[in-house]
Amino acid sequence: MFLHKDEKYKQFNAKIIPQILPQRIIGVRVPILKKLASKIVKENNYKEFLSNPQKYYLEEFILYGFIVDKLNLDFLQTINLVENILPYIDNWAACDLLSFRAFKNNINLLMPYIQKWLKSDMPYTQRFGLVVLIKYFSKENFTPQVFKLALLPKSKQPCVVMAQGWLYSYLLMYHYNQILPLFLNNSLPSDVHNMAIKKAIESRVIDNTTKAYLKTLKK
Numbered sequence: 001m002f003l004h005k006d007e008k009y010k011q012f013n014a015k016i017i018p019q020i021l022p023q024r025i026i027g028v029r030v031p032i033l034k035k036l037a038s039k040i041v042k043e044n045n046y047k048e049f050l051s052n053p054q055k056y057y058l059e060e061f062i063l064y065g066f067i068v069d070k071l072n073l074d075f076l077q078t079i080n081l082v083e084n085i086l087p088y089i090d091n092w093a094a095c096d097l098l099s100f101r102a103f104k105n106n107i108n109l110l111m112p113y114i115q116k117w118l119k120s121d122m123p124y125t126q127r128f129g130l131v132v133l134i135k136y137f138s139k140e141n142f143t144p145q146v147f148k149l150a151l152l153p154k155s156k157q158p159c160v161v162m163a164q165g166w167l168y169s170y171l172l173m174y175h176y177n178q179i180l181p182l183f184l185n186n187s188l189p190s191d192v193h194n195m196a197i198k199k200a201i202e203s204r205v206i207d208n209t210t211k212a213y214l215k216t217l218k219k
Contacts (some may be wrong), residue, residue, distance in 0.1 A: 001036065001059055004028045013058065019091040019159070020058060028059045030097070037066035046071070053085035061085065061094035069100045075109055078102035086117070089124045092159050096131050103132065107141050118152035123160050126153035130163035138170035146171070147182065156191075165195020172196060172214070173205040183217050190219045 010027025017025070028036075040046050046067050055061050068081045078100050089095050103110055110132065117129030130150065137146050150167050153160050168188065171179040182188055188196070197218055201211045 001026060001028055001057075001063070004032045004036075013093070017058065017091050017093050024056060025058045030062070033059060033063050034066050037063055037070050040067055041070040050081060053081075054088050055085075058091065058094060061089060062097050065094075065098040065100075069102075073102060075102045075106040079113060083113075086120075086125045086128060087122060089128070091124070092127065092162075095124050095128050095159075098128065098131075099135060103136060107136055110136065111145075114149065115152070118149060123153075123155045123157040126155055127159050127163045129153070130160070130167050134163075134167050134170055138167060139174050142171075142175055144178070147179070151188070151192075161189075161191050162195060164192045166199055168192060168196035169199030169203065172200040173203055176206075176210070183214075186219075193217075193219055 004026075006027045006029060008027075009029055010022070010025050013025050013027065014022040040049070040063075050064065050067065053064065055064065064085055065082075068078060073081070079102075082098065082100070114129045114132055117125050117132070120126055120129070130153065133146055133149060137143070146167075150164055150171075153164065155161075168179065168182075172183075183193060183197070186193070197214050200206055200214055206214070
């Protein structure tokens with residue numbers, strides 16, 4: 001992996017991922033990590049790497065996720081490997097880049113695990129649950145249950161609050177009439193409320209008139 005090191009990219013990531021020490025970032029771009037994952041799976045060289053989920057480098061966490069997805073395992077096998085690594089994730093990038101076809105293809109099986117992750121004591125496990133809601137339940141698979149699930153995490157860690165705001169901004173984008181009463185009735189914590197509006201205003205999905213109105217709802 002060090003053969004693909006990009007020093008400028010490392011410095012960029014060190015700035016936007018301050019949760020981890022710069023020496024834990026190699027500086028390998030995501031497309032290269034995806035190619036490495038494909039190569040490792042094709043050559044059947046992944047078993048030892050997956051057997052120890054306690055990684056050091058940022059790119060190792062991301063590569064782990066890419067390998068699991070490339071293996072095209074069934075839902076429970078994927079869940080087991082994901083839950084092995086979740087306790088060790090300590091930054092938003094490794095958390096947010098975990099994405100699996102087995103999740104997308106088994107939406108009906110996901111919800112109990114999401115609820116468990118959202119109730120975890122670990123902030124990045126909570127964030128992962130929120131990100132999974134964003135990826136798979138904020139648009140076509142949306143149900144009103146998502147409103148309540150988004151507030152299950154009680155951590156005030158920035159990584160969690162930002163993900164909650166991010167999720168509610170998606171709900172504003174795609175389910176505006178259903179979600180707006182929560183903002184009008186002050187049903188959300190102030191930090192989540194304001195973060196959601198900030199993210200929604202930055203979106204290209206919402207028109208300028210609606211953005212101007214949302215600005216007036218900031219706390």
